[in-house]
Amino acid sequence: DADVTQTPRNRITKTGKRIMLECSQTKGHDRMYWYRQDPGLGLRLIYYSFDVKDINKGEISDGYSVSRQAQAKFSLSLESAIPNQTALYFCATRDRGLTEAFFGQGTRLTVV
């Protein structure tokens, strides 16, 4: 089983719909992140959480919200999806300190 699991892997949704992307991890890490990847733009941080009661905005949080339901689970919601939110979304976890991040396989979201 993967250390970081994202569901769904692919999703097509209509403009204005609410959608939730889910992430779960078995690494036991406190820190979890949601990134968005667009061609030629690298990864941009949407939200991050250092603990169950900790939620922080990243550089592109507008139009998104998150919930840290447990140490192992971190979900990303698009309250009212718009076409420019079409992208590849990644969840990641890392341990405390200067450690590497572990990424899920990504969710490809298309908003039509």
Add this chain to the structure above:
Amino acid sequence: AQSVAQPEDQVNVAEGNPLTVKCTYSVSGNPYLFWYVQYPNRGLQFLLKYITGDNLVKGSYGFEAEFNKSQTSFHLKKPSALVSDSALYFCALTNAGKSTFGDGTTLTVKP
């Protein structure tokens, strides 16, 4: 503010030749630098990191990276490229638990 630049969108090399993927950074404090690789339809995978110490860092799959403080660079290198090294490579700068990623460099190794 911190930033990472990968000046080349694409790098092409022949199999067996050495490869270099460039990364430069800007940060006010100590630089903590990482390289990740992304294969098609997969998440990013960690290759190597520089935290402190020896400027030449060795990582997975025969890759290494050279940290140069005066040039604020952290270039990824491999002495002999393989076709299977073809992928998208990201440099990242980490500070206070958050990472800033470069825009990525697509490496193509031709037989």
